[in-house]
Amino acid sequence: MTDTMKAMVVERLGPPDVMELRDVPVPTPGPGEVRIEVEAVGINFADVLAVAGEYLTRTKVPYTPGMEFAGIVESLGDGVTGVQVGQRVAALGGSGALARYSVVNAAGLIPVPQSLSGAQAAAFPVSYFTAYHGLKTLGRGVAGEWVLVQAAAGALGTASIQLAKALDMKVIAMASTEEKLSIARDLGADVTLLQDDEERVQKVRDAAGGQGVPLILEVVGGKRFQESLDMAAGQGRIIVIGNASREQANLRPVELMKRNLSVTGLWLTSLMSDRAATAEAAQILSQLVGSGQVTPQVGPTYALADSARAFQDILNRKTTGKVIIEPQR
Numbered sequence: 001m002t003d004t005m006k007a008m009v010v011e012r013l014g015p016p017d018v019m020e021l022r023d024v025p026v027p028t029p030g031p032g033e034v035r036i037e038v039e040a041v042g043i044n045f046a047d048v049l050a051v052a053g054e055y056l057t058r059t060k061v062p063y064t065p066g067m068e069f070a071g072i073v074e075s076l077g078d079g080v081t082g083v084q085v086g087q088r089v090a091a092l093g094g095s096g097a098l099a100r101y102s103v104v105n106a107a108g109l110i111p112v113p114q115s116l117s118g119a120q121a122a123a124f125p126v127s128y129f130t131a132y133h134g135l136k137t138l139g140r141g142v143a144g145e146w147v148l149v150q151a152a153a154g155a156l157g158t159a160s161i162q163l164a165k166a167l168d169m170k171v172i173a174m175a176s177t178e179e180k181l182s183i184a185r186d187l188g189a190d191v192t193l194l195q196d197d198e199e200r201v202q203k204v205r206d207a208a209g210g211q212g213v214p215l216i217l218e219v220v221g222g223k224r225f226q227e228s229l230d231m232a233a234g235q236g237r238i239i240v241i242g243n244a245s246r247e248q249a250n251l252r253p254v255e256l257m258k259r260n261l262s263v264t265g266l267w268l269t270s271l272m273s274d275r276a277a278t279a280e281a282a283q284i285l286s287q288l289v290g291s292g293q294v295t296p297q298v299g300p301t302y303a304l305a306d307s308a309r310a311f312q313d314i315l316n317r318k319t320t321g322k323v324i325i326e327p328q329r
């Protein structure tokens, strides 16, 4: 083991190219922590926002981005039990994964079926737990019900389609290109629609039996949020998960009254502290992944030195599935 390693470092917030490849000390696991040789980092829209300083929480610099990853446990800090050196794990830390090694609290480790590759394991936690909470915990979706999935070919979108179909729900998928819609159809989406289709509001309402959609996973925000209100069925549930447009949305609560709509926010980070909800999601997801009913969708894969390009490709809407960075190459 050498003393230094390659890592991406952010010293000032801004566009993706503020990230720099540096040599930094290999971190040492403290009590309760493990050091992991990082195989694959799943890049989320949240990582892009964090580097830009536009995330829900303040980004403190300097820092190494990367909140979701998978790798092989390489050494254990004092007092760690239940984890073996050599085991493949996925992990959710706040940051620090865009590096050859990363240290996380053992409590943040997520056991993954050993059938998953490192890249598949890194594509799993954020998107699938979020999709589960959107569809079930907060969305209260039931078999046979329609759900609208936006940005359907993205990391969360592909997870949401797969999971909704595994739960016997019916999916309307929206995305910006025909190629993306074809990915959604391959995953089982029942109806697909271009995001810029001029008649999209009416078409979505018609697709869901003319009454509108009972459940919407809203990730675009801005003026699209208003459209979600128009697409929703009476008593519809709109789960606000993201704001990829980075535009502000207007909500006049009185508009919700007319059709008894509800709008619920979802942030995975804070939901993780709900032990019962997390345990339920973990149990169902590991069963579905283990049986092959859902498979994390690995998207384009980049070397560590190309991290800025990976982030920029997400911003430019060029990617599908989960963008992966492999720090060992």
Ligand code: NDP
Binding pocket: 043, 044, 045, 046, 126, 127, 130, 151, 152, 153, 154, 155, 156, 157, 174, 175, 176, 177, 180, 195, 219, 220, 240, 241, 242, 243, 244, 245, 246, 266, 267, 268, 269, 314, 315, 316, 317, 318, 319, 320, 321, 322
């Ligand atoms: P994706 O892989 O889905 O990439 C983002 C996608 O957003 C793009 O591919 C694009 O799809 C769509 N998009 C729509 N409008 C824009 C825009 N103006 N600029 C860029 N992209 C746009 O990313 P993630 O799966 O990581 O995240 C998807 C959304 O879910 C994000 O808003 C993210 O913040 C949110 N999220 C929230 C979580 C939470 O805990 N609340 C957890 C996980 C994700 P298209 O071209 O088809 O429109």
